[in-house]
Amino acid sequence: TTTTRAAMASRARASATSASTAFASTASARRARGVASRASTARMRSASRRRRVHHHDGRNLAPASNASSADPIMLWDDDERKFAPHEAATKESDACLQGLTITPREVIERINAAKGKGGRLDLAGLGLSVVPPEVWTLRDLVDLQLSNNKLTELHEDIGCLVELERLGVAGNRLRTFPDSVGKMRCLESVYAHGNLLSSLPASLLADCTELRHLMLGGNRLTSLPDTLGECARLEELSAPGNLLASLPESIGSATMLRVVDLHGNFIASLPESIGALRGCEEISVQGNALTRLPESMCDMRRLRTLNAAENDLEALPEKIGNAAMLTTLTLYGNPRLSALPLSLAKNVSLKQVWAEGCRLDGEPLKELIEAMEAPGGGRKNGPARLGVDVDAIAAAGMRTRQSRANGGGIACDHAHVVVSEVINPGPGEGQRRGYWKRVRWSEDRLAPVLVVAFGSAPGVPNWGGLLKKLKTDLATRGENNVGGAGAKAAAAVAHANAGFDVLYVADTSRSWYGGGVDAAGFRGDAEREWRDALSSVAGEYARVIHLGDSMGASAALLFSDVADAAIAFCPQVDLVSASIRPGRSAAWMRRHKASLTRAVSRATRERGASVRIHSGTWEHDLAQARMVPDAIGEDDAGGGGSVEVVKHLVDSHRLALALEEAEELLPIVRDELRTQMFAAGVGADR
Numbered sequence: 001t002t003t004t005r006a007a008m009a010s011r012a013r014a015s016a017t018s019a020s021t022a023f024a025s026t027a028s029a030r031r032a033r034g035v036a037s038r039a040s041t042a043r044m045r046s047a048s049r050r051r052r053v054h055h056h057d058g059r060n061l062a063p064a065s066n067a068s069s070a071d072p073i074m075l076w077d078d079d080e081r082k083f084a085p086h087e088a089a090t091k092e093s094d095a096c097l098q099g100l101t102i103t104p105r106e107v108i109e110r111i112n113a114a115k116g117k118g119g120r121l122d123l124a125g126l127g128l129s130v131v132p133p134e135v136w137t138l139r140d141l142v143d144l145q146l147s148n149n150k151l152t153e154l155h156e157d158i159g160c161l162v163e164l165e166r167l168g169v170a171g172n173r174l175r176t177f178p179d180s181v182g183k184m185r186c187l188e189s190v191y192a193h194g195n196l197l198s199s200l201p202a203s204l205l206a207d208c209t210e211l212r213h214l215m216l217g218g219n220r221l222t223s224l225p226d227t228l229g230e231c232a233r234l235e236e237l238s239a240p241g242n243l244l245a246s247l248p249e250s251i252g253s254a255t256m257l258r259v260v261d262l263h264g265n266f267i268a269s270l271p272e273s274i275g276a277l278r279g280c281e282e283i284s285v286q287g288n289a290l291t292r293l294p295e296s297m298c299d300m301r302r303l304r305t306l307n308a309a310e311n312d313l314e315a316l317p318e319k320i321g322n323a324a325m326l327t328t329l330t331l332y333g334n335p336r337l338s339a340l341p342l343s344l345a346k347n348v349s350l351k352q353v354w355a356e357g358c359r360l361d362g363e364p365l366k367e368l369i370e371a372m373e374a375p376g377g378g379r380k381n382g383p384a385r386l387g388v389d390v391d392a393i394a395a396a397g398m399r400t401r402q403s404r405a406n407g408g409g410i411a412c413d414h415a416h417v418v419v420s421e422v423i424n425p426g427p428g429e430g431q432r433r434g435y436w437k438r439v440r441w442s443e444d445r446l447a448p449v450l451v452v453a454f455g456s457a458p459g460v461p462n463w464g465g466l467l468k469k470l471k472t473d474l475a476t477r478g479e480n481n482v483g484g485a486g487a488k489a490a491a492a493v494a495h496a497n498a499g500f501d502v503l504y505v506a507d508t509s510r511s512w513y514g515g516g517v518d519a520a521g522f523r524g525d526a527e528r529e530w531r532d533a534l535s536s537v538a539g540e541y542a543r544v545i546h547l548g549d550s551m552g553a554s555a556a557l558l559f560s561d562v563a564d565a566a567i568a569f570c571p572q573v574d575l576v577s578a579s580i581r582p583g584r585s586a587a588w589m590r591r592h593k594a595s596l597t598r599a600v601s602r603a604t605r606e607r608g609a610s611v612r613i614h615s616g617t618w619e620h621d622l623a624q625a626r627m628v629p630d631a632i633g634e635d636d637a638g639g640g641g642s643v644e645v646v647k648h649l650v651d652s653h654r655l656a657l658a659l660e661e662a663e664e665l666l667p668i669v670r671d672e673l674r675t676q677m678f679a680a681g682v683g684a685d686r
Contacts, residue, residue, distance in 0.1 A: 089133070089134040089137070090107070090108050090111055090132045090133075090134040091104075092104040092105055092108065094132065095130075096128065096129065096130040096131070096132055097132065099127065100126045100127045100128065101125065101126050101127050102126060107123065107126070107132065110122065110123065111132065111134055111135065111138075114138060114141060115138060115140075116140055117140045118140065118142055119138055119140055119141045119142065119143075120141070120142060120143040120144075121135065121138065121141055121143070121144050121145070122143075122145045123135075123144075123145065123146055123149070124145040124146060124147040124148050124149070124168065125147070125148040125149070125579075125620065126149060127149060127150060128146070128149040128150060128151060129149070129150045129151065129152075130151075131146060131151065131154070131155065133155070133157070136155060136157035136158060136160050136161065137157075137160065138161065139160060139161065139162060139163060140163050141161050141163060141164055142163055142164060142165045142166070142186075143164070143165065143166045144161065144164055144166070144167055144168070145166075145168040146167075146168060146169050146172070147168045147169060147170040147171050147172070147191065147579065148170070148171040148172075148577065148578075148579050148620070149171075149172050150172065150173065151169065151172040151173065151174060152172070152173045152174065152175070153174065153175070153176075153178075154169070154174065154177060154178055154181075155178070156178045156179075156180045157180070158178060158180060158181060158184070159178070159180025159181060159182070159183035159184060160183075161184055162183060162184060162185060162186065163186050164184050164186060164187055165186050165187060165188045165189065165210075166187075166188060166189045166191075167184075167187060167189070167190050167191070167192075168191045169190075169191065169192050169195070170191045170192060170193045170194050170195070170215070170579065170580075171193075171194040171195070171577075171578065171579050171580075171581060172194075172195050173195065173196055173586070174192065174195040174196060174197055175195075175196050175197060175198055176197060176198065176199055176200070176201070177192075177197075177200060177201050177204060178201070179201045179203050180203075181201060181203060181204050181208065182201065182202075182203025182204060182206065182207030182208060183203075183207070184208055185207065185208065185209060185210065186210055187208045187210060187211055188210050188211060188212045188213065189211075189212060189213040189215075190204075190211065190213070190214050190215065191213075191215045192215060192216055192219070193215050193216060193217040193218050193219070193238070193580070194217070194218045194219075194578075194579075194580060194581040194582070194583065195218075195219050195583060196219065196220055196583055197216065197219035197220060197221055197583070198219075198220045198221060198222065199221065199222075199223070200216075200221070200224065200225055201225070202225040202226070202227040203227075204225070205224075205225050205227040205228050205230060205231040205234075206225075206227035206230045206231075208231070209231075209232065209233065210233055211231055211233060211234055212233055212234060212235045212236065212256075213234075213235065213236045214231075214234060214236065214237050214238065214239075215236075215238045216238060216239040216242065217238055217239060217240045217241050217242075217261075217457070217510065218240070218241045218242075218510060218580075218581060218582045218583045219239075219241075219242050219583040220242060220243055220583045221239060221242040221243060221244055222242075222243045222244065222245060223244065223245070223246065223248075224239070224244065224247065224248055224251075225248070226248045226249075226250050227250070228247075228248050228250050228251050228254055229248065229249075229250025229251060229252065229253030229254050230250070230253070231254050232253075232254070232255075232256065233256050234254045234256055234257055235256055235257060235258045235259070236257070236258065236259040237254075237257060237259070237260050237261070237262075238259070238261040239261070239262055239265070240261050240262060240263045240264045240265070240284070240457075240458075240459065240510050241263075241264040241265075241457075241509065241510030241511070241582055241583065242264075242265050242583070243265065243266060244262065244265040244266065244267055245265075245266050245267060245268065246267060246268065246269065246271075247262070247267065247270060247271055247274070248271070249271045249273050250273070251271060251273060251274055251277070252271065252272075252273025252274055252275070252276035252277065253273070253276070254277070255276065255277060255278065255279065256279065257277050257279070257280050258279060258280055258281050258282070259280075259281065259282045260277075260280060260282070260283045260284070261282070261284045261458075262284065262285050262288070263284045263285060263286040263287050263288070263307070263458070263459045263508060263510070264286070264287045264288075264459055264508055264509045264510040264511075265287070265288050266288060266289055267285060267288040267289060267290060268288075268289045268290065268291070269290065269291070269292070270285065270290065270293065270294050270297075271294070272294045272295070272296050273296070274294055274296065274297065275294055275295075275296020275297050275298070275299050275300060276296070277300065278299070278300060278301060278302060279302055280300055280302065280303055281302055281303060281304045281305070281325075282303075282304060282305045283303065283305070283306050283307070284305075284307040284458075284459075285307065285308050285311070286307045286308065286309045286310050286311070286330070286459055286460070286508055287309070287310040287311070287459055287508030287509055288310075288311055289311065289312055290308060290311040290312065290313055291311075291312050291313060291314055291336075292313065292314065292315065293308060293313070293316060293317055293320070294317070295317045295319070297317060297320065297323065298317050298319040298320055298322045298323060299322070299323075300323050301323065301324050301325060302325050303323045303325060303326055304325050304326060304327050304328070305326075305327065305328045305330075306323075306326065306328070306329050306330070307328075307330040307460070308330065308331055308334070309330045309331055309332045309333050309334070309354070309435070309460075309508070310332070310333040310334070310435065310459075310508045311333075311334055312334065312335075312336055313331070313334040313336065313337045314336045314337065314338075315337070315338070315339070316331075316337070316339075316340065316341050317341070318341045318343060319341070319343050320341055320343060320344065321341060321342075321343025321344040321345070321346055321347040321350070322343060322347075323347070324347070324349060325349050326347055326349055326350055327349050327350060327351045327352070328351060328352050328353075329344070329350070329352070329353045329354070330353075330354045330460070331353070331354060331355045331358060332354050332355060332356040332357045332358065332387070332422075332435065332437070333356075333357040333358075333435060333508075334355075334357070334358050335357065335358065335359055336359065337355070337358040337359065337360070338358075338359055338360060338361045338364075339360065339361055339364040339365070340353065340355060340360065340364070340365070340368050342367065342368060342371055344368065344372075344384075345368060345371035345372045345374070345383075347384075350384040351381075351384050351385065352384055352385045352386075352387070353384055353385070353386050353387065354387040355386070355387060355388055355392070356387055356388060356389045356392075356420055356422045356437055357389060357422040357437075358388075358392070359391075359392075360388065360392045360395065360396075361395065362392075362395035362396040362397060363396070365388070365392055365395065365396045366396040366397065366398070368386075369386065369396070369398075369414050369416075369417060372384060372386065372416060373414065373416070382416065383416040384416065385416055385417075385418055386416060386417050386418065387417075387418040387420065388417065388418070388419065388420075389419070389420055389421060389422045389437075390410065390419055390420075390421055391422075393412050393417070393419055398412050398413060398414070399412065399413060400412050400419055400443060401413075401443065402442060402443045402444075410439075410440060410443045420437050420438065420439050421437070421438045421439070421440060422436060422437055422438075423436050423437075423438055423503075423537065435455065435459075435460075435461060435504065435505060435506035435508060436503070436504075436505055436533075437461065437503070437504045438501060438502065438503050438504075438537070439501065439502045439504070440501045441471075441498075441499030441500060441501055442499065446501060446540055446541065447498055447499045447500045447501040447541070448498050448500075448541065448542045448543060448677065448680040448681075448682050449498075449500040449501070449541060449542065449543045449544070449545065449673065449676050449677060449680060449682075450500065450501050450502070450503060450537070450538060450540075450541040450543075450544045450545070451467065451500055451501070451502050451503070451544075451545045451547055451673070452502075452503045452505060452534065452537075452538070452544065452545070452546050452547065452556075452559075452563070453467060453502060453503070453504050453505065453547050453548070453552075454505050454506070454513070454546065454547065454548035454551075454552035454553070454555040454556055455504070455505065455506030455507065455551075455552050456548070456549050456550040456551045456552040456553075457510055457550060457551040457580060459506055459507065459508040459509075459510060460506055461504040461505075461506050462504075462506075462548075462549060462552055463502075463504075463547055463549075464504070466660065466665060466666065466669065467502050467669075469666055470500075470666060470669060470670060470673065471499075471500075473666065473670060474495055474496050474499065474500075474670075474673075475496050477492045477495070477496060478492050478493050478495065478496020478497065479496070480492075481493050490683065491674075491677075491678075491682075491683030491684075492683075493683075494677075494682050494683035495674065495677050495682060495683050498677065498680075498682045498683075500673060500677075501541070503537055505534075505555075507530075507551070507555070510551075510582060511526065511582050511584075512551055512554055512555070512558075512572070512575065512581070512582055512592060513526075513527065513530050513551075513554070513555040513558055513559070514526065514527040514530075514558065514592045514595065527558070527592075527595060530555075530559065531559055531561075531562065534559050534562050535562045538562045538563065542679075542680035542681070543564045543565075543676040543677075543679055543680045544562065544563040544564050544565075544676075545563060545564065545565045545566075545567065545672055545673065545676055546559065546560060546563040546565070546566040546567070546568075547566075547567050547669065548567075548568055548569070548571070549568075549569040549570065549655075549656045550569070550570055550571070550572065550580065550653070551572065551580070553568035553569050553570060553571035553572075553613075554568075554571045554572050554573070554596065556568045556571070557571055557573070557596050557599065557600055557611070557613070557628065558592075558595060558596045558599055559599060560599050560600050560603040560609060560611055561599040561600075561602040561603045561606070561607065561609075563603065563607075563609060564607060564608075564609050564610070564676060564679065565609060565610045565611075565612075565672050565675070565676055566600075566603070566609065566610070566611045566612070567612050567614070567668065567669065567672060568611070568612070568613045568614065569614045569615075569655050569656040569659075570614070570615055570616065570621045570624070570625070570653050570655050570656075571613065571624060571625065572624060573593060573596060573597075573624045573625070573627040573628055574589070574593050574624060574627055575589035575592055575593065576589045576590065576593075577623075577624075578624060579620055579653075593627075593631075596628075597627075597628060597631035597632055600628055600632055600643060601632040603641060604632070604641025604642065604643060605641060607641065608640035608641045609641045610641065610642055610672070610675075611628070611641070611642065611643045611644070612644050612646055612668075612672075613625045613628060613643070613644070613645050613646065614646045614648060614655060614656075614659075614668075615645060615646070615647055615648070615655065616647075616648055616649075616650035616651055616652055616653070616655045616658070617647065617648075617649060617650065617651045618651055618652065618653060620653075621653055621655070622645075622647065625645045626645055628643060628645075629643045629644075629645060648664075
């Protein structure tokens with residue numbers, strides 16, 4: 001019995017070994033066939049059938065995509081009946097790999113590492129003029145980043161990337177996409193801002209059925225394809241700073257849209273079908289040429305934010321307040337708008353309405369203000385804030401007074417009304433699109449220091465939250481030091497009494513404050529107009545501080561020669577190599593850089609200005625920041641001025657936000673304000 005059992009066990013082990021060997025052989029064959037299928041390309045087709053494997057120490061065959069870039073690639077050659085070394089499709093000597101920011105070998109290593117299922121390839125910021133052709137053979141690629149290069153076109157073979165989900169081509173010189181992009185049926189996100197696109201292929205929207213995010217800001221698009229409505233899954237459409245004159249009626253069929261950003265174009269009317277976007281939450285059409293809004297927008301029940309500022313609106317739909325979830329309505333800078341609908345008073349979700357710079361009639365405005373304060377209606381947190389200017393308050397027969405909250409300012413008898421001063425110091429009506437709002441510390445006098453807060457690329461005012469904190473901080477320090485002994489206490493009280501004014505400025509055309517546009521093209525005198533306008537306001541003050549982030553930081557430097565201090569967070573200095581930029585020619589961008597660096601040079605030499613450029617650890621932002629001192633030279637900052645690049649341990653372009661969250665932003669601005677207060681003679685020892 002023992003012998004029989006031993007024999008049976010021996011036969012079982014032999015059978016199991018045989019089955020295991022057979023299974024392994026079959027699995028190996030299946031893997032080899034799968035690898036061969038993936039490795040086949042148009043460039044490698046021949047009479048010989050090849051199977052791609054990775055040779056590792058003469059043992060164990062595995063797909064090449066799992067290999068180290070240093071190991072040899074071996075291909076099975078049916079003619080020779082042996083494995084032979086395979087010469088890579090991309091060679092180190094290829095012309096497209098020369099003169100880049102990394103070595104040709106590093107580019108090849110990145111390409112090899114991206115091979116296989118779920119591959120990701122990052123070739124951004126290398127200086128590529130041509131994409132290595134092998135990239136178009138990586139059919140399993142899901143993420144391809146080609147942003148911030150020198151590409152003028154994409155090859156038709158991009159359509160071979162049928163598994164691609166994310167495509168980044170921002171900051172190149174592309175004028176169009178090839179029609180073959182329609183073959184990329186898995187494409188979900190396209191980032192193509194900062195190019196020279198004048199048109200889009202219909203196939204991008206009609207055939208890329210998974211497309212969700214389409215980012216097209218800062219190009220030269222004059223229209224969007226009628227196939228926009230066929231893009232059934234599109235959630236975000238961003239095309240600010242283009243030359244769009246209209247939208248296709250089909251947009252109403254893209255019912256999954258949640259965010260629509262079209263600010264800084266030339267759109268004269270919105271299609272009535274836009275009201276069919278019942279799931280849309282944000283719409284920005286600021287800085288266009290709209291005279292009316294469609295009545296259908298009143299039925300957009302999920303709309304939360306509507307920005308129609310800086311247009312030519314004559315009236316609003318009477319039932320716009322029926323947009324039940326609307327929280328923010330921005331309408332400033334519509335000089336022909338004479339009334340706001342009473343339906344806004346009944347909207348319990350509404351938190352703020354901004355209507356400065358509108359020629360509001362007095363009686364309808366007074367009626368709305370009182371209706372907002374009326375009890376009932378289900379509102380839990382009081383009436384929505386209503387921002388209007390001093391002229392509108394005067395037209396309504398209401399009085400203004402010095403505010404006792406948040407360090408002063410102008411107030412009226414209705415607590416929910418925010419009063420400010422809109423100024424347009426330029427050469428004449430219609431000279432420029434842009435936002436100019438001054439908030440004064442005192443109703444009856446100017447403060448000694450003006451803070452100019454420049455808006456960034458979204459074209460809306462920035463820094464309101466921080467500057468409100470600064471006001472409160474300054475006022476609180478003054479109150480706490482009343483009756484205190486010593487120079488510091490006296491200075492705190494003096495600073496609180498003097499205060500500071502704020503001028504909010506925003507370029508709604510997304511032109512980096514250097515090239516206002518019209519429907520026919522680009523104007524060359526816009527930078528001068530901005531500078532002259534800023535100078536006319538700055539001349540009223542003893543000291544001026546410029547403050548900006550990203551595009552706003554570029555403006556803080558571009559006009560630093562009319563300031564005594566500039567605080568710039570992550571500016572774009574060289575727009576040619578910047579990750580965010582307008583759709584302009586390289587020559588225009590070079591002129592913009594030259595103007596910016598000359599202004600900083602004048603500011604430091606002639607005004608003795610202090611220029612502080614703040615950057616995180618992202619090498620792109622650091623390189624942009626360092627261009628300023630490099631351009632003007634270490635010895636050129638004469639006249640007592642200085643240029644300093646301050647590096648923070650934050651690996652993000654959103655540096656100001658990160659510093660705010662870490663409670664480090666307020667001290668930076670507060671210290672500069674105190675310095676300029678003393679320079680203006682406020683609180684200084686005499």
